[in-house]
Amino acid sequence: MNDGQSPAVPGSSSGLLVEGVSKTFPARAGRARHDAVQDVSFHVRPGEILGLLGPNGAGKTTTLKMIAGLVRPTSGRIFIEGLDVGTQRMRAVRGLGAVLEGNRNLHWKLTAGENLDYFGALKGVGAIAARRDELINLLGLGPHVRKRVGELSRGLQQRVAIAVALMGTPRTLLLDEPTLGLDVEAAVVFREVVRDIARAGCGIVLTTHQMEVAESLSDRIAIMAGGRLKALDGLKTLRDAHRSPGHALAFRGQPSPMHREALAHAGLAGLDEQDGLWHGVVEAVDALPPLLAMLRAAELELVSVTERAIDLEALYLRIVTRDVA
Amino acid sequence: MNPGRLFLAELRREAILLVRYPLETVSRLVWNLGFALLIFFGFSAAVGSQASGLPGFEEGNVGRLLGLLTTYIAINGLGNAAELIAEEVQTGTLEQAALSPPPLVLVVLLRDLASYVEMLLRFALVLAIACLVTGVRLHLDMPAYVVLLTLMYLGMEGIGLMLGGAGLIAKRITTLAQFAVMLVFGLAIVPLDGLPAWARPFVTAFPFTNALEQLRAVAVGGTSLGVLWQDGRLPILLWGALAWLALGLMVFGWAERKARDLGTLNQY
Numbered sequence: 060m061n062d063g064q065s066p067a068v069p070g071s072s073s074g075l076l077v078e079g080v081s082k083t084f085p086a087r088a089g090r091a092r093h094d095a096v097q098d099v100s101f102h103v104r105p106g107e108i109l110g111l112l113g114p115n116g117a118g119k120t121t122t123l124k125m126i127a128g129l130v131r132p133t134s135g136r137i138f139i140e141g142l143d144v145g146t147q148r149m150r151a152v153r154g155l156g157a158v159l160e161g162n163r164n165l166h167w168k169l170t171a172g173e174n175l176d177y178f179g180a181l182k183g184v185g186a187i188a189a190r191r192d193e194l195i196n197l198l199g200l201g202p203h204v205r206k207r208v209g210e211l212s213r214g215l216q217q218r219v220a221i222a223v224a225l226m227g228t229p230r231t232l233l234l235d236e237p238t239l240g241l242d243v244e245a246a247v248v249f250r251e252v253v254r255d256i257a258r259a260g261c262g263i264v265l266t267t268h269q270m271e272v273a274e275s276l277s278d279r280i281a282i283m284a285g286g287r288l289k290a291l292d293g294l295k296t297l298r299d300a301h302r303s304p305g306h307a308l309a310f311r312g313q314p315s316p317m318h319r320e321a322l323a324h325a326g327l328a329g330l331d332e333q334d335g336l337w338h339g340v341v342e343a344v345d346a347l348p349p350l351l352a353m354l355r356a357a358e359l360e361l362v363s364v365t366e367r368a369i370d371l372e373a374l375y376l377r378i379v380t381r382d383v384a
Numbered sequence: 385m386n387p388g389r390l391f392l393a394e395l396r397r398e399a400i401l402l403v404r405y406p407l408e409t410v411s412r413l414v415w416n417l418g419f420a421l422l423i424f425f426g427f428s429a430a431v432g433s434q435a436s437g438l439p440g441f442e443e444g445n446v447g448r449l450l451g452l453l454t455t456y457i458a459i460n461g462l463g464n465a466a467e468l469i470a471e472e473v474q475t476g477t478l479e480q481a482a483l484s485p486p487p488l489v490l491v492v493l494l495r496d497l498a499s500y501v502e503m504l505l506r507f508a509l510v511l512a513i514a515c516l517v518t519g520v521r522l523h524l525d526m527p528a529y530v531v532l533l534t535l536m537y538l539g540m541e542g543i544g545l546m547l548g549g550a551g552l553i554a555k556r557i558t559t560l561a562q563f564a565v566m567l568v569f570g571l572a573i574v575p576l577d578g579l580p581a582w583a584r585p586f587v588t589a590f591p592f593t594n595a596l597e598q599l600r601a602v603a604v605g606g607t608s609l610g611v612l613w614q615d616g617r618l619p620i621l622l623w624g625a626l627a628w629l630a631l632g633l634m635v636f637g638w639a640e641r642k643a644r645d646l647g648t649l650n651q652y
Contacts, residue, residue, distance in 0.1 A: 084647055095647075121647070127483045131644040149485045157483055164480045168401060180393030181484045181491065183386060223480065 073140065074262045075103040075126065075231045080135030082121055095121040097286045098135070103262040105230055108253070110277030111266045112375055117283040119266040120159070123233045126264070127157045140230055153183070156224030156261075157233040164220050167209035171200055171219045174208060175226060182227035194222040198252055214245025218252065225256065232256060234265040238272050250276055270372045280371070284379045294371065301374050303367045305342035308350070311335065312359035325350050336362060387494060390486065394498035402502065416510045420452050421517060450522075450599050453507050457533055458592040459565050460503055461540030464496040465548030465636075466561045482640075482649050489636045492548060493541070500537050504530070523606040531609060532595050532602070532621070539591025539625035542632030543568070549632075549639030553648055568592060591628060594621045 082096040096118040103109045113119050124130040126137055128148045137144040142151035158164060165174050172191065179187035195204055198218045208216055217237065224232060237253070238246045253276055257263050267273050273280060280297060282290040290297055308327065314337065319330060326346030327339040337359075341347055347364070354361055369377075402409045469492070472478035481491045515522060547564060551557045568590075579587060587593055598617055601607040612618040643649040 082647075085645075087646070124647070129479065129482055129644065129649050130647045131641075149487070152483055153485050155483070157479075159479055164477060166397070166477055168404065169397065173397075173400060177393050177397055178480060178484075180389050181481065181486065183389075183485055227485075 073230075074105050074107070075264065076138040077101050077122070077126065078136045078138070080122070080125055080132045080137060082118075082125060082130060083133045094286050096125070096132075099283070099286075099288045100135075101281055101288065101291055103231065103264055105260045105262050106257050107278045108257050108263045108265065108276050110273035110280045111264055111283065112268075112270075112273055112280060113266075113283035114379055117379075118286040119283055120235055122283070123157070123159060123235055123264065123266065126231075126233060127155060127159065128152055129159075153227060154230045155233070156221075156227060156229035156231070157235075158217075158220045158224050158237060159233065159235045165208045165216065165223065168207060170205050170207055171195075171211070171215075171222070172204040174219060174223055178223045179226045184226055184228075187226075190226060190228070194225055197225075197255065198222050199248070212245070214241050214249065217241060217245070217249060221252065221256075225261075230261060232261050232263045234263060236267055237265055238267065238269055246272070270370075270375060274371045282375060282378050289378050297374055298369050301377055302369050305340055305344070305367050306347060307363075307365050307367050308339050308341055309336050309362040309364075310354055310359045311362055312337070312357070314357060314359055318353075318357045318359070322350065322353060325353060340367065387486070387490060390491070391494045391498060394495045395501060398498050398502045413506060413509065416456070416506065417513055420510055420514045425518075450603050451596065453511060454533070454536065454592070454596045454599060457500075457503060457507065457537055458540045458568065458595075461496075461500070461537040462544045462547070462565055462568060463561055464499055465492055465541065465544035465632075466551050466557060468492055468495055468499075469548040469551035470556075470558070478649070487637070488640050489545065489633055492545070492636070493633075496541055496544065500534075500541075504533065522603045525602050525606070525608065528602045528609045528612075529599065532599050532618075535621050535625040536591045536595030539595075539621075539628040540568075542625075542628030542630070545629075545632030545636040549636040552636075552639045552643040553646065555648065589620055589624045591621060591625050594624060 078100055080096060080099050081094070084090075084093045084095055086092040099118070099122055101109065111119050111122070121130060125132050126139075126144065128144050128151070131145070139151045140154040142154070144151045166177065169177065172195070175191040175194065176187055179190060184190050195201055198221060200215070200218060200222060203211055203215055203219075208219055211219065221232075221234075221237075234253070238249055241249060250272070253263060253265070265273075265276065274294065277294065279291065279293050281288060292300070314322065314330075322330060322339070326341050326343055327350055328342065330337060330339040332338075341350060351361065351364075469478065472481065478488075482488050484491070511522075514520070543564065547557060547561050550560060594617070598607075598612055598621065601612065601617075602609075609618065640649070
């Protein structure tokens with residue numbers, strides 16, 4: 060994974076560019092007017108994977124649907140390979156593949172191969188058979204190509220759905236909750252497939268509620284809440300920006316009640332024993348030297364001092380709950 | 385984007401499903417044939433060869449079979465686009481169609497036409513068997529039948545596209561579609577003399593009634609397409625069908641844009 064920044068580049072002709080996009084759904088029977096997405100901008104380069112995170116109703120799927128041209132933005136513009144989805148939809152979506160409803164996007168009564176042939180014609184693919192065979196190999200669908208989609212496991216259906224999305228050789232791929240409902244093995248295979256697709260130069264936007272999926276696949280993370288983009292950066296940069304202050308400290312030995320009280324008084328919080336090691340947290344950096352001296356004096360063996368890290372889940376919750384608060 | 389290739393892909397899809405589900409295919413054929421024979425012998429028993437009042441059924445055995453065929457195709461033309469939208473929305477495949485390069489209306493139209501080709505072949509078979517069983521003899525002017533039925537279908541498809549467009553926005557339009565079918569059928573079976581003067585030209589020029597009248601002229605009287613063209617009946621059918629189709633395409637296009645605004649295009 061890289062942590063490189065990829066700022067929006069107005070006029071950029073490569074990859075996907077989302078520029079100040081908003082969507083307000085008008086009031087309809089029984090539903091009030093709703094600002095689903097507000098002023099969202101980002102750029103996804105060829106070969107890059109952007110993980111789009113957010114709670115339900117954050118505006119992720121609406122954003123993907125606007126990119127796919129299924130929902131028309133109220134304002135803002137979206138470019139795929141330099142082509143405006145709003146005014147050049149037919150040409151722009153040639154460079155796009157999308158799996159927005161997972162396995163529901165397929166004709167279940169047709170086989171995997173027949174689905175690829177049919178959607179190849181729909182997407183105007185020139186050499187359908189060659190492209191179909193290429194994707195069957197890439198996605199490991201060989202043994203299943205003659206089976207009806209309805210007979211396949213969910214993981215295989217998901218792979219067929221991705222193959223369908225890739226039939227038009229898109230430069231940008233949208234994946235909405237791609238690992239939802241997959242078992243562990245299928246999810247592992249799926250991640251490899253997604254990495255292979257990105258390596259081949261396809262920019263990918265994927266939404267997920269599974270933090271480990273986003274963490275393991277994404278080059279950059281975007282977090283949406285309340286229709287707005289709250290954070291967008293490489294995971295390391297986001298972690299650094301939202302890191303909790305202080306250090307985690309671990310030592311071996313048996314501190315007496317008096318030592319524990321002294322350590323707590325010196326700034327070591329949350330002291331707790333796990334698997335023979337004592338762990339605690341020091342928030343103030345200048346409290347560290349006296350604490351380390353106290354450990355030595357008490358003949359307690361220092362094992363590690365590390366900067367407190369924040370995992371993606373905590374980072375996500377911090378950003379999202381900060382917004383709610 | 386090549387509409388010809390897409391049409392062939394739709395035809396292939398139809399063919400695959402016909403072969404893959406033989407029980408469904410045979411059942412459909414048996415049902416159509418059984419219904420045709422039921423109507424035929426039912427009317428024969430009830431009114432002999434007298435007038436029945438139903439469109440196309442009033443001129444004896446040939447008319448009964450043609451009336452059945454035409455009515456069925458007209459109703460399918462009307463319902464296909466609406467059913468297709470409902471089915472694809474439910475299965476989720478509408479989304480792939482909507483985010484593919486061809487305009488959605490073209491995908492829907494080509495799929496309906498592929499379904500029409502299958503229906504035409506099925507009914508040719510039903511008609512042939514029915515003729516054998518009943519002893520009815522038709523003037524076998526196949527080009528004329530195909531032209532007249534296709535023009536009628538295109539006209540009815542226009543109305544079907546309007547219903548399909550409504551389906552993109554409102555999602556559940558089953559009752560509206562049933563109402564439209566009954567309205568069309570009702571318009572056709574009301575005796576022309578019983579209609580107000582202002583409504584007669586409309587009903588006469590309606591693709592269903594117009595095509596049916598010309599089909600009967602071909603089947604019973606052996607009238608050729610050339611004669612139908614020269615006496616002005618075929619041009620009326622042609623322009624009427626194209627006008628309904630154009631109106632349907634416009635309404636569907638508007639509904640598609642509206643659905644993209646409202647976000648209902650791929651809701652289910």
